[in-house]
Amino acid sequence: MFPKNNEAQVQKGYDFAKEAYAAYGVDVDAVMARLEKIAISMHCWQGDDVVGFEKVESLSGGGIQATGNYPGKARTADELRQDAAKALSLIPGTHRLNLHAMYGEFGDKVVDRDAIEPEHFDNWIDWAKSLGLGIDFNPTCFAHPKADDGFTLSHSDDGIRAFWIEHCIRSRQIGAYIGKALGSPAVTNIWLPDGFKDIPVDRHGPRARLEQALDAVMKEKLDPQHNLDAVECKLFGIGSETCVIGSHEFYMGYAIKNQILLCLDAGHFHPTESIADKISSVLLYVPEILLHVSRPVRWDSDHVVILNDDLRAITEEIIRNNYEKRVHIGLDFFDASINRIAAWATGTRATIKGLLLAMLEPTQMLRDFELEGNYTDRLAMLEELKTMPFGQVWDYYCLKNDVPVGADWLNEVKAYEKDVLAKRD
Ligand code: RNT
Ligand code: ZN
Numbered sequence: 450m451f452p453k454n455n456e457a458q459v460q461k462g463y464d465f466a467k468e469a470y471a472a473y474g475v476d477v478d479a480v481m482a483r484l485e486k487i488a489i490s491m492h493c494w495q496g497d498d499v500v501g502f503e504k505v506e507s508l509s510g511g512g513i514q515a516t517g518n519y520p521g522k523a524r525t526a527d528e529l530r531q532d533a534a535k536a537l538s539l540i541p542g543t544h545r546l547n548l549h550a551m552y553g554e555f556g557d558k559v560v561d562r563d564a565i566e567p568e569h570f571d572n573w574i575d576w577a578k579s580l581g582l583g584i585d586f587n588p589t590c591f592a593h594p595k596a597d598d599g600f601t602l603s604h605s606d607d608g609i610r611a612f613w614i615e616h617c618i619r620s621r622q623i624g625a626y627i628g629k630a631l632g633s634p635a636v637t638n639i640w641l642p643d644g645f646k647d648i649p650v651d652r653h654g655p656r657a658r659l660e661q662a663l664d665a666v667m668k669e670k671l672d673p674q675h676n677l678d679a680v681e682c683k684l685f686g687i688g689s690e691t692c693v694i695g696s697h698e699f700y701m702g703y704a705i706k707n708q709i710l711l712c713l714d715a716g717h718f719h720p721t722e723s724i725a726d727k728i729s730s731v732l733l734y735v736p737e738i739l740l741h742v743s744r745p746v747r748w749d750s751d752h753v754v755i756l757n758d759d760l761r762a763i764t765e766e767i768i769r770n771n772y773e774k775r776v777h778i779g780l781d782f783f784d785a786s787i788n789r790i791a792a793w794a795t796g797t798r799a800t801i802k803g804l805l806l807a808m809l810e811p812t813q814m815l816r817d818f819e820l821e822g823n824y825t826d827r828l829a830m831l832e833e834l835k836t837m838p839f840g841q842v843w844d845y846y847c848l849k850n851d852v853p854v855g856a857d858w859l860n861e862v863k864a865y866e867k868d869v870l871a872k873r874d
Contacts, residue, residue, distance in 0.1 A: 450863075454844070454854030462841035469838050473811040480808040481846055483773075489800055490545040490585045490636070490779040493552055495793050496532050497523045498785040501551025501589065504559045511591025511642035512686025513751070517786025521870025526554050528873070530576050535865050536793035537580065539858040541801060541850035545583040545633075547779050548573060550620050551592065562593060563615040567626035574630045583633040585779065588613075588620035590641040602666075603643045603659035603694045610662055613641075617666040621676055628675035636739050636777050638712050639666070640681035644689025655694045663703060679739040679777075680704055681712035684719060686749065705734045714741035714781055715759060716749035725762035732775060741781035742800055751782045754796035756803055764803035769812050788870075791862045798858075805846065806839055 467477045498515035502525070523529035533546060550562065553569030560569065577584050590601040590613055601613040617639060624637030643655065667678060682700040683693050697718070704711040711731050713724040724740065731738055742763065744752040754760060767776050780800065784792050811834075818827040847854045853861060 451856035451859045453857050453860075454848065456848065459841075459844045459848050459854055462838065463845035466838035466841035466845075470809055470842075473814065475809055475811055477809070477842055480805070480842070481849065483808055484801070484805055484846065485542055485850075487542070487773055487778070487801075487804055488544045488583060489540075489542075489797055490547040490583075490777065491533065491537065491540075491793060491797050492547040492780050492782075493529060493533060494547075494549060495780075495783050495796075496529045496536075496789050498789075499549075499592075499783055501549060501592070502526055502554060503551055504555060504557070510593075510596060512644075512688050513591070513642075513749075513783075514687060515751075515783040515785040517784060519786055519788060521866065521873050522785070522789060524873065526552065526572060530573075531869070532790055533793070534576075534580060535861075535869075536790045536797070537582075539790075539794040539852055539861060540797045541847050541852045543581050544797070545585055546573070546577060547585040547587070548627075549587045549589045550616070550623070551589040562589065562595075563612050563619070565616070565619050565623065567623050570623055570627060574627055577631055583631055583635070584627045585636040585638070585777070586620060586624040586627060587638050587640065588617045590616070590639070596642065599646070599688055600643045600655070600694075601641045602639075602662040603641075603655040605654070605658070610658065614662050614665050617662075618669065621666065621669070621671060621678065625671045625676035629672075634673060634675055634677050636677045636679050636710065636779070638679040638681055638710075638739055638779070639663070640683070640712070640714075641695060642683075642686055642689060643695060644683075644686060644693035645691050646688050647691055649692050652692060656699055659694050659699070660703065667707065667709070677710055677737065677777075678707075679710035679712045681714055681717070681739075681741065683714070683717040683749070701731065701734075704731075708736055710737050710739050710777070711735050712739040712741060712779075714743055714749075715763070716743040716745035716751060716781075717741075720745060720747065723759060723762055725759070725766045728763070728766045728772065728776065729770060732770075732772060737775045737777065739777045739779055741779050742796075743781045751784070753782050753784050753787070753792045754780060754799050756799045756806075760799060760803045761806060764800070764807045765810070768804060768807035769810070788862055788866060790865060790870075791859065794858055794862070802839075802843055805843055809837065809839060809842065810834060 624635040
């Protein structure tokens with residue numbers, strides 16, 4: 450089994466770390482207070498491999514793909530809630546849940562996407578209330594017969610386009626309903642797979658249709674206290690390798706023009722392109738952004754987020770610039786080859802670690818080096834900071850927030866696997 454925490458030892462480590470950071474002028478207690486205020490939007494779809502609860506035969510599609518068949522995945526909303534609550538109990542802080550329209554509870558009825566109602570999400574709202582969570586929302590514009598040919602809101606068929614417009618209109622209303630009920634705005638994020646596998650002749654037409662469709666979707670003004678709109682671009686997907694209609698330029702223009710949120714997904718750009726570098730630019734032109742923190746491996750593979758340089762660059766940008774009120778941090782990964790609760794916990798804990806590491810940085814000192822043109826000290830210090838006793842602060846943060854310290858959380862995952870997941874198949 451994995452080692453259990455020893456409170457006295459954690460405290461000792463923390464005292465030591467506190468002094469080490471204080472030498473650089475970093476107040477570790479203030480850092481922890483700041484960290485506690487940041488909510489991560491944990492995505493529900495890691496829990497069931499992006500399947501949902503519609504009464505239609507589940508269809509894959511949309512160019513996204515969960516691979517693996519680890520046993521014990523959630524089959525019902527109750528199971529998914531139970532699993533998500535388990536994961537959240539292993540993650541320090543109070544967070545949010547990111548829901549997709551396909552996770553509505555429709556009873557025995559077949560409710561098509563253009564007929565979803567706020568009530569279909571009441572159980573989620575009650576559950577979120579009981580745990581003090583906020584909820585974010587997404588229309589589901591994929592895995593549906595009307596998306597089978599790869600087009601939704603930009604479809605050339607008026608009827609199909611109208612169907613998806615209705616779905617997105619209802620999704621925004623549901624977002625507002627949820628946000629009102631929970632007293633915290635839901636970020637409703639629109640992503641659609643529309644695009645061409647092979648070289649199109651007309652790139653303008655679908656984009657013009659998408660713009661019009663989005664205008665129809667966004668027509669109803671909703672109270673920003675209840676709902677915030679976001680749009681998510683992509684470079685390519687499986688089956689849309691040559692041209693994605695909702696490209697970066699398309700949505701950046703749309704978000705700026707309409708002053709809504711732009712969603713940047715770490716896996717939706719060229720593999721060497723980092724979303725971290727985009728944040729400071731786009732925040733000059735849009736009020737707020739949404740992030741889909743993901744881990745692309747060679748493509749938009751949606752691997753579980755880990756504390757790598759990409760994640761660190763993202764969290765550093767947020768923290769160094771005090772952007773935490775303007776950047777909504779959502780997660781977007783789905784690995785079906787490992788324990789799904791461990792996947793959630795690993796990715797969410799890693800993201801919080803990234804934020805903590807960034808907060809422990811003596812940024813002003815580094816900025817001063819940079820302004821003086823002293824790149825020697827800037828580089829050398831950035832390297833030295835990597836071996837500061839960050840782990841001791843992280844352990845203490847977990848202890849303080851009543852979640853397992855170190856690898857101890859894996860003991861709980863193992864027990865849950867035995868008691869709950871193993872009984873599902
Ligand atoms: C797909 C997008 C999108 C989805 C989720 C399920 O490439 O990243 O955000 O992953 O909506
Ligand atoms: Zn995404």
